[in-house]
Amino acid sequence: MFECKPIFNSLLRSKAGAMMLLVQIAITVAIVSNASFIIYDRVQYLKQETGYPEESIFSFSITSFVEDFDQLQQIEIDESVLRGIPGVINAVNLSEIPLSGSGSASSIHTAPPPDTGRGVRAAYVLGDENSVDTLGVKIIAGRNFNQEDVVIQRSPDQVATVAIASKSFVEEMFPDGDGLGNTVFMGPYPVQIIGVVEKMMGPWLKDRKADNFIIFPMVVESTFQKMLVRTEPSERASVMKQVEALMLENNGDRVVSNVIGMDDDKALYNAGDMLMLRMLLVLIVVLVLITALGIYGLTMFNISKRTKQIGTRRALGARKSAIVRYFLIENSMVCSAGLLIGIVGAIYLGDALLKAYSLPALDIMYVVVTAIVVFCISVLSVIIPANRAANISPSIATRSV
Amino acid sequence: MLSMKNINKVYQTEKVQTHALRDFDLEVSEGEFIAVTGPSGSGKTTFLNIAGMLESYSSGDYLLDDINVGKLSDNAKADLRNQKIGFIFQGFNLIPDLNLYENVEVPLRYRGIKSAQRKQRIMDCLEQVGLASRAKHLPQQLSGGQQQRVAIARALAGKPRFLLADEPTGNLDSLMARQVMDLLEQINRDGATIIMVTHDPELARRAPRNIQVVDGQLADFTLYQGAPDMHVSSHAAAQV
Ligand SMILES: Nc1ncnc2c1ncn2[C@@H]1O[C@H](COP(=O)(O)OP(=O)(O)OP(=O)(O)O)[C@@H](O)[C@H]1O
Ligand SMILES: [Mg+2]
Numbered sequence: 001m002f003e004c005k006p007i008f009n010s011l012l013r014s015k016a017g018a019m020m021l022l023v024q025i026a027i028t029v030a031i032v033s034n035a036s037f038i039i040y041d042r043v044q045y046l047k048q049e050t051g052y053p054e055e056s057i058f059s060f061s062i063t064s065f066v067e068d069f070d071q072l073q074q075i076e077i078d079e080s081v082l083r084g085i086p087g088v089i090n091a092v093n094l095s096e097i098p099l100s101g102s103g104s105a106s107s108i109h110t111a112p113p114p115d116t117g118r119g120v121r122a123a124y125v126l127g128d129e130n131s132v133d134t135l136g137v138k139i140i141a142g143r144n145f146n147q148e149d150v151v152i153q154r155s156p157d158q159v160a161t162v163a164i165a166s167k168s169f170v171e172e173m174f175p176d177g178d179g180l181g182n183t184v185f186m187g188p189y190p191v192q193i194i195g196v197v198e199k200m201m202g203p204w205l206k207d208r209k210a211d212n213f214i215i216f217p218m219v220v221e222s223t224f225q226k227m228l229v230r231t232e233p234s235e236r237a238s239v240m241k242q243v244e245a246l247m248l249e250n251n252g253d254r255v256v257s258n259v260i261g262m263d264d265d266k267a268l269y270n271a272g273d274m275l276m277l278r279m280l281l282v283l284i285v286v287l288v289l290i291t292a293l294g295i296y297g298l299t300m301f302n303i304s305k306r307t308k309q310i311g312t313r314r315a316l317g318a319r320k321s322a323i324v325r326y327f328l329i330e331n332s333m334v335c336s337a338g339l340l341i342g343i344v345g346a347i348y349l350g351d352a353l354l355k356a357y358s359l360p361a362l363d364i365m366y367v368v369v370t371a372i373v374v375f376c377i378s379v380l381s382v383i384i385p386a387n388r389a390a391n392i393s394p395s396i397a398t399r400s401v
Numbered sequence: 402m403l404s405m406k407n408i409n410k411v412y413q414t415e416k417v418q419t420h421a422l423r424d425f426d427l428e429v430s431e432g433e434f435i436a437v438t439g440p441s442g443s444g445k446t447t448f449l450n451i452a453g454m455l456e457s458y459s460s461g462d463y464l465l466d467d468i469n470v471g472k473l474s475d476n477a478k479a480d481l482r483n484q485k486i487g488f489i490f491q492g493f494n495l496i497p498d499l500n501l502y503e504n505v506e507v508p509l510r511y512r513g514i515k516s517a518q519r520k521q522r523i524m525d526c527l528e529q530v531g532l533a534s535r536a537k538h539l540p541q542q543l544s545g546g547q548q549q550r551v552a553i554a555r556a557l558a559g560k561p562r563f564l565l566a567d568e569p570t571g572n573l574d575s576l577m578a579r580q581v582m583d584l585l586e587q588i589n590r591d592g593a594t595i596i597m598v599t600h601d602p603e604l605a606r607r608a609p610r611n612i613q614v615v616d617g618q619l620a621d622f623t624l625y626q627g628a629p630d631m632h633v634s635s636h637a638a639a640q641v
Contacts, residue, residue: 400492
């Protein structure tokens with residue numbers, strides 16, 4: 001019933017068209033499986049938990065153009081004005097905004113110089129006792145800052161002596177699990193870890209150590225301040241609209257800028273990834289379309305080339321279904337060979353990408369699923385031409401010479 | 402074995418209507434060898450295509466082995482062609498990408514014959530046409546006469562009782578044409594019924610029965626049985 005052997009033999013005898021298709025299918029599988037894996041990886045990255053209720057938080061900057069006023073007192077006033085807005089849960093002055101792509105990081109050590117012991121890199125932020133609550137993160141061990149912990153820095157050697165850190169930092173710093181209450185050194189300054197936060201990510205999501213984040217209870221004088229506000233999720237938009245006017249109302253000698261939701265801030269930081277994601281999607285669609293069209297076109301071409309042969313086969317007793325089957329089998333053979341080469345190619349390409357761009361190792365499932373999808377698409381694109389072939393009249397056998 | 406009554410075939414193209422067959426009547430009995438002649442465009446191929454169920458007809462009745470062909474489904478017709486009819490074409494119609502063995506195998510595969518049995522049949526048929534030694538060759542490596550012999554082997558492979566040939570010698574020189582004709586006569590002696598369209602009067606003369614198609618009708622019905630020397634002409638021995 002199935003004419004696998006003669007179909008295979010006749011394919012070997014006229015390879016040119018089939019080879020082109022085979023190469024195209026191989027390339028499609030190799031590229032599409034890697035592209036879809038990268039997309040998957042990026043989507044995972046983009047939707048990862050950051051620890052923050054991003055939709056309820058926004059931040060903005062204040063730049064003062066006069067210096068002769070009590071900036072530290074102004075911060076207190078600003079925070080309480082913000083807290084007074086209906087819908088606001090808490091507000092805090094922070095040295096840097098998490099997820100924004102700008103911040104500070106340092107190597108934290110187990111001992112002071114010269115013999116610094118083990119070091120772990122972590123991003124950090126300075127803020128007062130409202131930081132944890134405004135960020136909306138959860139302390140799972142130890143305690144929050146109180147007012148006595150907060151150091152108002154009026155000279156450079158006034159630094160915080162306690163800190164709250166993310167769990168992943170504490171665990172990396174103290175693998176034995178005795179991090180809470182222990183002391184680390186930031187340069188020569190000892191800092192005791194008094195609280196551990198389940199999850200809070202630093203300013204750079206793409207950093208390998210994006211999870212290592214520390215809050216020091218400090219407020220520093222500067223003409224450039226950043227404020228972070230947490231609201232009821234439904235109130236954020238209206239609060240964001242009022243904030244500039246309210247800030248300028250209590251002190252007009254400054255500029256409010258960059259009022260932005262935390263989610264939007266993150267999206268801005270990730271704009272490049274989103275663009276890549278879209279381009280990869282387009283690439284996949286285009287490649288798959290070209291392959292489908294290629295199969296469709298090649299089968300159409302094969303049919304017009306073989307009209308007489310098909311008519312003859314029909315005259316010799318082939319049912320229409322046998323003609324359809326012929327083209328399906330032929331396509332499956334070319335496709336399977338292409339898929340095999342494509343799978344090998346995909347693994348090599350994945351390996352190359354891994355080395356060149358430090359992407360995670362390609363999950364073989366992606367190659368398998370892509371191969372199956374490409375196979376199905378190839379079957380779909382051969383069905384229309386094959387049916388057309390089946391409808392060629394057997395009288396062609398005598399009518400065309 | 403074959404019975405056509407009042408067969409009409411009308412080709413409908415955009416502007417013109419061609420009446421290819423008009424009230425065509427023909428009876429063919431088992432074992433006959435019939436040569437069909439007639440001017441170009443008279444409807445010979447149309448008749449042969451209808452006889453071989455390659456085309457449908459517009460009206461009339463056609464019985465093949467008492468089966469009313471007009472009522473058959475497409476699949477049934479394909480199966481019937483495969484079982485009862487062998488086709489020989491002017492252009493040989495071998496499949497270029499298949500070797501001789503595979504070409505002869507085509508109708509057997511459609512019939513679903515097992516591989517071992519197929520092999521026997523194929524080699525027998527190639528033997529019969531004198532090309533068994535070239536089973537692995539591709540059609541393009543053969544001369545026209547040899548290709549036509551392969552096509553005959555293919556037509557014979559399914560052991561059809563009915564052979565339809567449309568100008569089987571049309572593309573061959575006279576020596577090769579005679580060889581093919583010898584082969585057909587042999588096949589006829591072995592019991593197959595043959596209808597052959599030809600333009601060659603010499604070959605037509607060798608067939609026991611001649612019919613002439615003119616303008617879609619059976620204009621002349623000539624029986625030469627037992628009189629191989631007589632010429633094809635309008636003053637034929639017997640008219641129906
Ligand atoms: N598919 C078709 N569509 C329209 N007209 C057709 C078609 N096939 C054949 N005809 C017409 O039907 C008539 C009979 O054609 P047919 O091929 O049967 O002639 P023929 O006797 O075999 O001629 P020849 O000796 O040249 O092969 C011709 O006028 C031809 O033009
Ligand atoms: Mg003709």
